[in-house]
Amino acid sequence: MASRAGRAPGVTIGDVAAAAQVSRATVSRAFTRPQLLSQETVERVRTVAARLGYVGNQAARALSTGRFGNIAVVVPDIANPFFPPLVRSLQLAAETADLAVFLGDSDESAEREAKLIARLAAQVEGFVLASPRLSEALIRELAATRPVVLVNRDLDGIPRVLIDSSGGMTEAVLLLKKLGHQRLVYLAGPRDSWSDQQRRETLTQTSAKARLTVEIVEVGRPTYAAGRDSVSAVVRSGATAAIAFDDVVSQGVLAGLEVRGISVPTDFSLVGCDDTLAALTTPALTSVSAGAATAGTAAAKLLVNLLEATEPHTEPSAECVTIATHLVTRATTAAAPKSTP
Amino acid sequence: MASRAGRAPGVTIGDVAAAAQVSRATVSRAFTRPQLLSQETVERVRTVAARLGYVGNQAARALSTGRFGNIAVVVPDIANPFFPPLVRSLQLAAETADLAVFLGDSDESAEREAKLIARLAAQVEGFVLASPRLSEALIRELAATRPVVLVNRDLDGIPRVLIDSSGGMTEAVLLLKKLGHQRLVYLAGPRDSWSDQQRRETLTQTSAKARLTVEIVEVGRPTYAAGRDSVSAVVRSGATAAIAFDDVVSQGVLAGLEVRGISVPTDFSLVGCDDTLAALTTPALTSVSAGAATAGTAAAKLLVNLLEATEPHTEPSAECVTIATHLVTRATTAAAPKSTP
DNA sequence: AAGGCTCATGCAACCGGTTGCACAGCCGTG
DNA sequence: CACGGCTGTGCAACCGGTTGCATGAGCCTT
Numbered sequence A, B: 001m002a003s004r005a006g007r008a009p010g011v012t013i014g015d016v017a018a019a020a021q022v023s024r025a026t027v028s029r030a031f032t033r034p035q036l037l038s039q040e041t042v043e044r045v046r047t048v049a050a051r052l053g054y055v056g057n058q059a060a061r062a063l064s065t066g067r068f069g070n071i072a073v074v075v076p077d078i079a080n081p082f083f084p085p086l087v088r089s090l091q092l093a094a095e096t097a098d099l100a101v102f103l104g105d106s107d108e109s110a111e112r113e114a115k116l117i118a119r120l121a122a123q124v125e126g127f128v129l130a131s132p133r134l135s136e137a138l139i140r141e142l143a144a145t146r147p148v149v150l151v152n153r154d155l156d157g158i159p160r161v162l163i164d165s166s167g168g169m170t171e172a173v174l175l176l177k178k179l180g181h182q183r184l185v186y187l188a189g190p191r192d193s194w195s196d197q198q199r200r201e202t203l204t205q206t207s208a209k210a211r212l213t214v215e216i217v218e219v220g221r222p223t224y225a226a227g228r229d230s231v232s233a234v235v236r237s238g239a240t241a242a243i244a245f246d247d248v249v250s251q252g253v254l255a256g257l258e259v260r261g262i263s264v265p266t267d268f269s270l271v272g273c274d275d276t277l278a279a280l281t282t283p284a285l286t287s288v289s290a291g292a293a294t295a296g297t298a299a300a301k302l303l304v305n306l307l308e309a310t311e312p313h314t315e316p317s318a319e320c321v322t323i324a325t326h327l328v329t330r331a332t333t334a335a336a337p338k339s340t341p
Numbered sequence C: 001a002a003g004g005c006t007c008a009t010g011c012a013a014c015c016g017g018t019t020g021c022a023c024a025g026c027c028g029t030g
Numbered sequence D: 001c002a003c004g005g006c007t008g009t010g011c012a013a014c015c016g017g018t019t020g021c022a023t024g025a026g027c028c029t030t
Helices: A013-020 A024-032 A039-052 A058-065 A083-096 A110-121 A136-145 A166-178 A194-210 A224-229 A231-237 A247-259 A292-309 B013-020 B024-032 B039-052 B058-065 B083-096 B110-121 B136-145 B166-178 B194-210 B224-229 B231-237 B247-259 B292-309
Strands: A070-075 A100-105 A126-130 A148-151 A160-164 A183-188 A213-218 A241-244 A269-274 A286-289 A320-324 B070-075 B100-105 B126-130 B148-151 B160-164 B183-188 B213-218 B241-244 B269-274 B286-289 B320-324
Touching: A013 A024, A013 A039, A024 A039, A058 B058, A070 A083, A070 A110, A070 A292, A083 A100, A083 A126, A083 A292, A083 B083, A083 B100, A100 A110, A100 B083, A110 A126, A110 A136, A126 A292, A136 A148, A148 A292, A160 A194, A160 A292, A166 A194, A166 A241, A166 A269, A166 A286, A183 A194, A183 A231, A194 A213, A213 A231, A224 A231, A224 A247, A231 A247, A241 A247, A247 A269, A292 A320, B013 B024, B013 B039, B024 B039, B070 B083, B070 B110, B070 B292, B083 B100, B083 B126, B083 B292, B100 B110, B110 B126, B110 B136, B126 B292, B136 B148, B148 B292, B160 B194, B160 B292, B166 B194, B166 B241, B166 B269, B166 B286, B183 B194, B183 B231, B194 B213, B213 B231, B224 B231, B224 B247, B231 B247, B241 B247, B247 B269, B292 B320
Parallel strands: A070 A100, A070 A126, A100 B100, A126 A148, A148 A160, A160 A320, A183 A213, A183 A241, A241 A269, A269 A286, B070 B100, B070 B126, B126 B148, B148 B160, B160 B320, B183 B213, B183 B241, B241 B269, B269 B286
Antiparallel strands: none
16 A cells, blocks of 8 residues: 655556556547547546546646636625626636636725736636726736636727616616606715716716706715615705615615615615615615626636637637616605605 | 747746846745845846746646645535625635635535536645535545535534534524424525534424424525525414524515515514525514624635645644524514414 | 558657755865 | 865756657558
């Protein structure tokens, strides 16, 4: 039972070669280019390899091929319910392409994001940056080096998946208008967030067209607590309805309103975004759908295509996948209260 | 501007060596063992390296040292709100130890879990398996190969972090008893889950002691839909209170109860587990706290220690960190309704 | 029967770091 | 002045795969 020096768990290609009585090259080819070998040899080698429990050393492979078989997905906050479904579907899709997935959580910080990327760059073939907080320049720099797919960030020339909230957002404004609301509040998310910028813009433009006034309250980091704390500003604004950056903020707002005895939707209407928790609240939250899972799958596909196309024809293909949204009306929106004198 | 063949983005150790007029070995040592070199050389090499933008090739390094600087965390379902905080804190802790984190989502399948692990094993130094669905034998086999830390799985001899629900669970039973409930239902989660087994057991034992009857309703995969669909069984049981495997199931149950016009907590009391969404529901859910984030940090620390100790003294140190829980009483628990004849 | 072709396989170099060992230069000591 | 020790650096092998090229066997063709 005495074994080789050390206790390296690794069966190497050399071990397999010896056992199968072929050269190391043949073992390698049995896995990477079986067409080059005789049917019989391939089978024999594979059988022996399986018996010995051979698993190729990824590092060695990466060293000679330059390919790692890894990708990275970077998110600002995995604890934000928007991201888990995205990451999940991404990972499952990557799995079918035999890619392993690094996860980076930047904690909403551009700086940490940059560090993470630098750390991972050395061992991934491509990145999926979800809602990156990074500067455009840095993203472009990275994209010049290796395949990058963005989610919810709109940079021309870089493949991206955009969840276009404008559709659902517009519906929301129109609904509120129809319900008689005249003054809205937008509870804005992180400034670095493309989604926030898009929502902000759509909202102000649509409101202007609909002749509604909209005040913007900065919430900053989109958390439950931040949403709850923003309620005082909401109340001060005199608005009768609010649209929040996302559902997490909405939850906080719901809680804050309840504390103040403001009942939803009788006294106040609220619309969320992303539809991540929407059905789970009470009252059930009216929200703009998002389809994060779809985005994850799309991003993975985009990246896989990019990786595969990296050799054949050097066409960068800056594809842009857009995912449409719509308003899901539930129980937090109702007619505006009679105006108080 | 003509450059080297290909367009390898990589500045290699050779490039730095040439530019600094030293050997490759010296460059290597300037980073890994600066004590061996003269102060001056170290500085010169580092300066040159920085100027060239040298970043060590992780694969090559891994190949010669056998260290990858990567760990993997495997979860059954990242979309389950219990896991994101755990993964998040784990990743942040790993970052400080300069470890990159692979994420694997096994989709609640032991088989997929095994595949993921096999795929990742080749490039990680250690694993954190959160709520693994894998068989004990396979886990032990893996643990024999490399450092493994378990979360919510209790295997003797393997370092693990356990969120001990029994404390909170017992409190829950006692509270319900005090409120006059006599028949309980436990909405059980995945059978492969240690957490479920622990909760199941604690619950039956404590209930027996408290002279309460408890019926078990299998929910299977802990999802909102599954929780909602289990309500018919709950109603059929004739119980006046339920304890659910986790908060997600509880949410579903709340929804299902509402549909049937059963009001909580007047007609029925409900207790969740993990306290992941607890404050966010209406009525706010009474739940057993969990501290997933704490568990994530603890697991990371355990693994880091293990990795560092792997050489010095070969003491396996099968440490077991237990995180206590308690009941957080909110608004879904109240006195049992008058018994109907 | 000889030349040419194809197919299957081996040889050896290479990817980019790390590290044991050798060696050169310098110092201090006896 | 000779010698041992210490310090700083280079040489070259090695980690475990991959791959261009060479080789040899077998078969077909003319």
